[in-house]
Amino acid sequence: MSSRLPRITLADQVRDHIVMEIAQGRLAPGAPVRELEIAERLGTSQTPVREAFRKLAAVGLLETRIHVGTRVRDLTEKDLTDAVPVRAALEGIAGRLIAEGGLTADDELLDQMEQMESVARGGNRIALATACTAFHRRIITLAGNDSLSRAWESLGIEVMTLMALAHTEIDAVQAALSHLPVYAALTSGDPVLAERELSAHQFAFVPSSEGPPVADVAG
Amino acid sequence: MSSRLPRITLADQVRDHIVMEIAQGRLAPGAPVRELEIAERLGTSQTPVREAFRKLAAVGLLETRIHVGTRVRDLTEKDLTDAVPVRAALEGIAGRLIAEGGLTADDELLDQMEQMESVARGGNRIALATACTAFHRRIITLAGNDSLSRAWESLGIEVMTLMALAHTEIDAVQAALSHLPVYAALTSGDPVLAERELSAHQFAFVPSSEGPPVADVAG
DNA sequence: ACATCGTACGTTATCGATAATGCTTGACAC
């Protein structure tokens, strides 16, 4: 579709395809997905589909029972809220590391922020989710910690963000603008501030939760 | 070899086999590993080996370049130290959640602690690594947060622990005993204490690092 | 009516073979 010479593996293309199908509701939660059926529909063999299934199962989007079948995992409220404190901790670490490194500016982060605001005003929530994910992934990358990257990727942020923006009433423009103070904190040179801001950012759109209890902080 | 009726998939057996080969030094860091060669050696086809490779690459133990090859990742000092703050954050969260849940005792944790002390005194460092991993995995499980579990698993703790205990001078008995205050904190009912203790536990054997900077805490 | 066993079916898990890709080496032109 995009190019006749695939730069990435078929398995990854299949994976992205399935993610989109789920995010857009064409694959409902709980619906069974069969490797051979998807393979036939996409014109591939079972092998890349199987690989895609494994990756999606690893981030909790699919659920496979050996020799029985695979189905779309029904993401409960708990699944969504569970991810929040973990993300908060991980991105908090990223913020601290970046600020310790003395970051003063980053063009890619700036680009993604502009992109977010632009598409949010245009009402394109899927594009907003894409840009938002790219922004946060960039932060993780800037931290330069492979373990951190792997842990973050394991949360399947793409999907969560897509789902959250596609199926909730969150205000897109407000969500886009909420990244400005994040950028400011990252470039402030203050590790404690950066960690706190990055962490708090995760709780911004989860009204029911207000973050973990912390010991009293002076100031 | 072990059983003629495999209860788990071949891919997982292959994965465990490769982990052991790496941990025991039979597969050196940087050494190339070819899917078909491993398949032949283990008497399977390429498919399960490939799946095992992907899982191991996901935890950073192998490194695959598309259409080129896979090699054992050379775990640098940085890789080991990178994992520490991430583990600290994740297990800290686990500690907080468990204490909030009001855990008073857990037989499995107690069993693993006994096991650790026993095998440590016997000098079996591999068994110590196994028990230690089981202990910490149990903690993550007790937290009851799927995102947390996935993030933790993504760090490949098994391998890291195995490598650390197999190739360093860490005192086994001391390492085993260091889990007692962890258990005490978990069952104390104090979320802040549990989070702090679980987190600090990760820095115990990393002399060069003393943990992240924190805001001044009253008391 | 109920329990037990066997059998048929759907799906994944595995296989063996082939296609596709990136790297390397060497020839060749300049």
Added chain:
DNA sequence: GTGTCAAGCATTATCGATAACGTACGATGT
């Protein structure tokens, strides 16, 4: 001497087919 290109090689990526497994249903006996 150096750069460019082409052919060959090593390895993965993908394919199509088969085997293995778990489930559900129905037959059978009590």
